[in-house]
Amino acid sequence: MNGGVCRITKRLDGKTVVITGANTGIGKETARDLIKRGARVVLACRDRLRGEEAVQELCSEVGKPGLVALYKLDLANISSIHTFVEEFISKEERLDILINNAGVMWCPYARTDDGFEMQIGVNHLGHFLLTNLLLDKMVASSPSRIINLTSIAHYDKRALLNFDDLMNENNYQPAIAYAQSKLANVLFTKELARRLEGTGVTANAVHPGVVRTELGRYMDILKRPMVRYFLFPMLQPIIWLVTKSPTQGSQTSIYCAVADELVKTSGKYFSDCAEKDAAIFANDEESAKRLWEMSEKLVHLDDVSLSKKPASSTAASDEESSQVNVSSNGP
8 A cells, every 4th residue: 555665775966856845745755865865955845934944854854954955936926936947047056856746636716826727727837837947957967857746636537638728717626627737747748758859858757646745635525524523533544554654655756766777768657666557648649739839828938948949959958068067977
């Protein structure tokens, strides 16, 4: 029930990692592991206070404050994403691993600051923009890796995207909207991997498992008094048996970040530290391309971004940058 365990002992000295939503849950446990391997880990967090608490906790464990940094990032706000990227690029020399970990689940209908439905806005569009804006830095640091956290929920046939109503304005159902956002994560990963061929940057999707984190705080059933005060305490031992702790849930993200055998693996789906088959409709190339094009327009991605450049151009820039970057061996 606890899933796979990453037993790789590889060090990451000299590497820089960005983890979104790293102040709690799976993100924090992933950060803890990678920091212990010697990586410099940037916690990209919406809540600065909770982020500072996480930094203090992690620094006290490793005793090396220089390995942990906190940058504010609100994935529900395009301006915040641009500000984060500008700060990161100006202060950090490289980016070897990007772990798009943050997310929201089953929340009531709400909109981001830019008018997107919250789950597709944060889980997909926010990370889509963030990743694209950081790609030049990742190519310059290559070989490097992008890890997108998704969910087994993407297997739900109701997760099929309605491109005519991507924001679910006509019939919003929290669980379906969540599943759609997780399918978007896989489709994004597939198309991203295709566009990054020849750059030295890989992209893979990860299902962490059913994990005991704050992600389920919006589930309506847990708010019912009968469930919360009577049924839930009775079922808690069973829940602990069939779900993962945040540490257990972080194992596949860690595996995809450090496994040498994955240095050229891209566009794949992983669970329990092993490659698995994504849902059939997650392999639809036309849907992946359509989602990419629509996402570009929604977040106003600059036309001169790496997503527009041909692979040959990015490969050439990779060769040039490798001559001036130290510690160019990948994670």
